[in-house]
Amino acid sequence: MEAIATPRPLSARWNWVRLRIAPNLLFGLIALVLLWLILVPLGQLILNSFRVGHPAVPTPLTLENYRVGFTTPLTYQMIWNTVYFAGAGTLFTVSIAILFAWLTERTDMPWRNLAWSLLLVPLAMPGFLFAMAWIFLLDNRIGIANIWLRSLLAYFGWDMETGPINIYSMGGMIFLDGLRGVTTVFLLIVGAFRAMDPNLEEAARISGAKAWTTFRRITLPTLLPALLAAFLYSFISSMESFEAPLLVGLPGNIYVYSTMIFFSTRLMPSHGLAAAFAVSYCVVAIFLVVIYQRVALRQTERFATITGKGYRPRVTRLGRWRPAAFGLFAGYFFLAVLLPLFILIWAALSPSYTQPSWDGLTKLSLIHFRRLLDEPGILQATWNTVLITVTTATLCVFLSFFVSWIVVRTRIHGRMILDSLTFLAHSIPGIVIALAFIFVYLQEPFRSLHLYGTVWIVSLALITQYIAFTTRTTNAAITQIHKELEEAARIAGVGRITTLLRVTFPLVLPAIAAAWIWVAAHAVRAFSVPLMLASEGNWTLSVILWNIWDEQNALTMAAALGVVFIVSLALLTFFGRRMIVRAFSME
C-alpha cells in the first residue's frame, strides 16, 4: 500500500465539508441512482401486480392477480417444492463452495491456482445448454451415461429398458442447479477465507483445540457474515432458478415458483399474475435481508479480520490427503464442465445430434461453426455483448463499493435502506426486471432519455439484476477490514472520500476484481434481460443463440455458439485471474 502523505493544514470549514458533507453527498447521489435503478422498476412491478391484461392497455386496479395466484391449490404445492429445491440446493452448493474456498485459499492442495481459475469456467455455460447437455447425458432412454450404466448392470444380469438414473426428478434439479451455483458462492466467500486473520486459529491451536474444534469454534463463526450472505444469496438464486426446473422439472411433473410464473405468462400473457408472484418473491427477500442485517452487519466489528497489524493467511498442510483434495476438485470440474462440454462439442461438430459413438466420429465437421459466421448480425451482436459486459461489470462493482462503504462504514441515517434496496433487486426475476424496464422507459419522463432500444438499457437492467451479488461481495470485504486503518488515515487529516479511495479501495480490490469477473461472466451469457429488451441494433450473442435454438430448431448450431461462449469466457477468466493476483501483489 502507498504511504499516506503528510497532510497540509486546512481550514476548519474545509475540514468540516470533507468529513461531514462529502459522505452525505455521496449517500444522496448513490441513493438517487439506486432509486432510479431499482425502485422505479419495482414500483412499476407492484403497480402491474394490481392490473390485469397487457400493460399497454391499462385497466383499473384490482386484487384479482393475488386472488387467483393464492387460491390455486397448486400454488402451495409449488411453494413447498420451491423451498425444498432451494434449501437442498443451497446446502449442496454452499458445502462444495466452502470446501473449495478452504482448499484453494487455506491449504497446500496441488495446483490450487489452476483450480481457482478453473472454478470460474462453469460461469461460461449458458444455463439451458448446460441442462440440455445433462439431459443428453442422463436422459432415461438416450442418456449416454445411463446407456453405459445399463450395459454395466446387464453384465451382472440386471436388464433395464430405461434408467437407472432419472434426471427428471427433484434430485436431478438439485444436482444441476447445485453444480452451477458453486462458482457464485465460491466467489462470495473466497475473499473471506483469504483475508481471515490466522492469529485467531493459531491461538486456538496453541490453547490445545483440535483442528475440527478450531474450524467449528473459530473459523466458521469468524466467516459467518460471508457464509450467511452466501447462503441467503444462494437460496434466493435457487428460488428464481429457471433452466433446470424448466428443462428437467417439467418433464418430471415437478413444478416450482419460476415454472409457475412461466405458465402464468405463457398460456395467456398475464403480466399482472407474474408481477404478483414477483412481489411475493420480494416479501421473502425482505424477510431474508432483515435476518442478514440483524445477524451479520450488526456484528461488523466482531468479525473484522483485516487490521492494521498485518496478516498472512496460514496454510494447512494436507500431507497425504493432497492428491485426494485435488481429486475432489477434479471430480467437480469433470461434472460441472468437462462432461457437459464434451456433449456440447460433440453436438456442435455433428451434422445433426446423435449419441456419441465411434461411427459418429467419421461424420464430425465444422459446418456449424462456419454457419455461425453467416448468421446475420453476428458481428454487431459480438460488439454489443462486449460493450454491455464491460459497462455492466464496471458500473456495477463501483456502485456496489460505494453502497457497501456507506452501509458498513458510515452512521448516516437510512443507510440500511440502501442495503435492503440492493438485495431486493435480487428477488425480482430477470424477465420481470426487463418487463418493468420496457414500461418505464417507454413512458415519460424516462422516455425522453432515449435509452430504449440501446445497449445502455440492457446494461442498466443487468446492473439492477446483479447489484445484489456485487454488494454482498463488497459488504463482506469491507466488513472484514478493521476501522482502525481508516481511522489512522483520518487522524492524519485525510478526508473520508480520499481515505475511501486510497485506503479502503486498494484493500478490497481483490473482492472487487472477483465481483467484476462474476458480473462480466454473467453479462456475457445473460439471456432473459437482453432477449426481452432486444430491439433493432442492440442484439447480443445470447439473443442470437436463443434465435438459433428456438426459432431455427438448431441444437447443433446453438451448441457451436455455446462452445464459442465457453472459450471466450475461459480467456476472460484467465485475464481476470491475473488481475486478482496483481491486486494481491499490491498488498
Add this chain to the structure above:
Amino acid sequence: MYRTSKPGTILMAFFLASYLLPPTAIGGPLDPYIDGAKKEGSVRVGITIRQKVQGKVAGQKYLDAFQKKYPFVKLNFKRIGGARERNRLISEMSGGVVNFDVATVSETMVPTIVDAKLVRIVDWKKLGVPDVLRHPNNVGVSLRTPVFGIGYNRDLIPDNVAKSFTWETCTDPKWKGKAATDDRPQHLKELYRTWGKEKTLDYAKRWAANKPAMEPSRSTGAQKLASGAYHMMCGMPRRQAKDLQVYGGVKSIGIVYPEPVPVGVGDLIFVTEKAKSPNAASLFIAWTATGEAQNVLDDVDFSGHPSFEGNDINDVIKGKKVAYGSWEDSDSSDALLAEILQAMGFPVVR
C-alpha cells in the same frame, strides 16, 4: 333491399361499360392500393418469417416473391419472433417507439391490439382475401397456418406402423411414458371445436393417464424426439417436423396426420394504426393471402394454408376430415386451452 333491374340487363351494362370506359376506372380492387403504394415507395414489415434457417435461404424467397411481384415497393423487413417478441412489440407500438406498417401478433393477443388501438381496419374481403384467412372483423389476415399431427422417431417406430396412428394411439397404454407434448397442446383446442367439450376433455384425461412428458417448448421436444428420447410427440406442428427434416437434415423424424386433422388459425398480420405506408401494407397483406404467396410460404416455412391447391400440405390432407380453427372464437381460445390442460392435470394459473 329491392331489385333495380333484371340480372341480364346488369350483365349487359357491365360488358358495355367495360368496353367503353378506360381500364383504370374499372380496374381490380387492388388498383387504388397499387397506386398508393407507388407513391409511398416502401413498406416496413415485421412478421415471423425466418430469412435463413441453419445457414440455408428460407423465408427470403418468400420476401423476394413479393418484391418481384411489386418491384416498386421497397420491402424493409424485420423479423418478429415468438410470443415474447410479439408482446414486446405491442408495448413498443403503444409507446410509439417503433412502428411497422405491417406487424404480427399471436391469436391470443388480438383483443389487446384492438383495445390498444394499434390496428387499422381494412376491408380484406374487398381485397380478395378468402374467408378462411380473414379475421371476421377485418382486424387482419392469418399467416403461417399450423397443421398438427403425431411426430414420431423413425428409428423407434417404423413408418408402416406410424401410418396406422389415430389420435387414440396417444392414449394407448402401449406408449405409456414414451410420448411427449409441449405446454400448449393446441391441437386439442382445434379438435375441441369438432369433438365438442365432453369428448375432448375425456380424451385429454385418458391421454394424461398415459403420462406424456411435458416439454417447455416445441423446439426442445422436437429435438429430443429426433434424438430418440421419445417415441412420439402428439400434437406436433408440421412446421417443427419439416424444419428438422429439410433444414436440419434430420432423417429420424417422421410425422403423420390422423383425422380429423387439426388446423389452427396461425398468426395475425395487420396494418398498423400509425402506418406510414398503409397502401403498401394492405397490398403486402393481400398478397400474402394469394395462392402464389401461400405456396411459396409452404415451400420455405411449411406453413401454407391447406385450402390452397398446389402446395404440399394440400396434397397431404386431401380427402381427410379437417378440424379448422376459427377467428370467431379466438377470444375464448385461452379458456379452452386452460380447460384442456386442467383436465390433463397440468398446472394452470389464469
